[in-house]
Amino acid sequence: GAVVSQHPSWVICKSGTSVKIECRSLDFQATTMFWYRQFPKQSLMLMATSNEGSKATYEQGVEKDKFLINHASLTLSTLTVTSAHPEDSSFYICSARDGAGFEWETQYFGPGTRLLVL
Amino acid sequence: GEDVEQSLFLSVREGDSSVINCTYTDSSSTYLYWYKQEPGAGLQLLTYIFSNMDMKQDQRLTVLLNKKDKHLSLRIADTQTGDSAIYFCAETAAINFGNEKLTFGTGTRLTIIP
Numbered sequence: 001g002a003v004v005s006q007h008p009s010w011v012i013c014k015s016g017t018s019v020k021i022e023c024r025s026l027d028f029q030a031t032t033m034f035w036y037r038q039f040p041k042q043s044l045m046l047m048a049t050s051n052e053g054s055k056a057t058y059e060q061g062v063e064k065d066k067f068l069i070n071h072a073s074l075t076l077s078t079l080t081v082t083s084a085h086p087e088d089s090s091f092y093i094c095s096a097r098d099g100a101g102f103e104w105e106t107q108y109f110g111p112g113t114r115l116l117v118l
Numbered sequence: 119g120e121d122v123e124q125s126l127f128l129s130v131r132e133g134d135s136s137v138i139n140c141t142y143t144d145s146s147s148t149y150l151y152w153y154k155q156e157p158g159a160g161l162q163l164l165t166y167i168f169s170n171m172d173m174k175q176d177q178r179l180t181v182l183l184n185k186k187d188k189h190l191s192l193r194i195a196d197t198q199t200g201d202s203a204i205y206f207c208a209e210t211a212a213i214n215f216g217n218e219k220l221t222f223g224t225g226t227r228l229t230i231i232p
Contacts, residue, residue, distance in 0.1 A: 004160075034220075042225075043223065043224050046220070049219065093160050095161075095220075106149075106151075106166060107163075107220055109161035110160050111160040112158075112159065
């Protein structure tokens with residue numbers, strides 16, 4: 001149980017285009033999903049927290065117009081990197097929390113999406 | 119803000135025990151986690167411990183928590199080559215229900231020596 005998927009697993013795009021990354025909880029309802037960014041050989045940086053049906057809460061320094069988050073259902077959250085530039089190249093990881101489960105505190109992570117912007 | 123520190127590297131011979139250490143500063147930490155990240159992959163939850171516990175064992179994994187010193191450790195018994203990965207400790211505080219965030223350590227890269 002507690003499986004989180006991400007799609008795509010990797011994407012290469014041209015500078016200036018937008019890229020959408022999907023995060024799905026496969027066997028539970030995720031009331032809260034998180035988006036992280038990981039630079040090479042570094043830890044995870046929380047970008048934003050999204051609760052189903054409401055606007056995402058962005059961490060300080062994260063541009064909300066650049067990184068659009070939509071948590072339209074209890075099993076799907078999307079992160080859209082708008083007008084991507086080479087500096088947006090990174091490994092993006094989502095996590096989901098089963099708000100109805102016993103271990104409601106626990107976050108389950110997706111496999112990550114590697115974005116390369118040329 | 120909260121801070122979580124780990125050593126960056128650890129090398130262990132195959133078959134020996136690995137001990138990965140973590141220190142944190144948030145005295146209101148409620149849950150502490152250990153995650154494993156293999157190359158190019160996401161994070162796999164290994165185990166977690168609630169702050170009112172001082173030890174938790176799960177097969178080859180033993181977690182020790184010293185709340186007074188804010189020190190967490192993960193012991194992997196009989197380390198195997200498949201244990202090679204980066205191990206992250208993380209903490210969260212249940213201060214605001216529904217708004218908890220994970221704070222991650224810097225990660226420890228575990229290398230197994232044949």
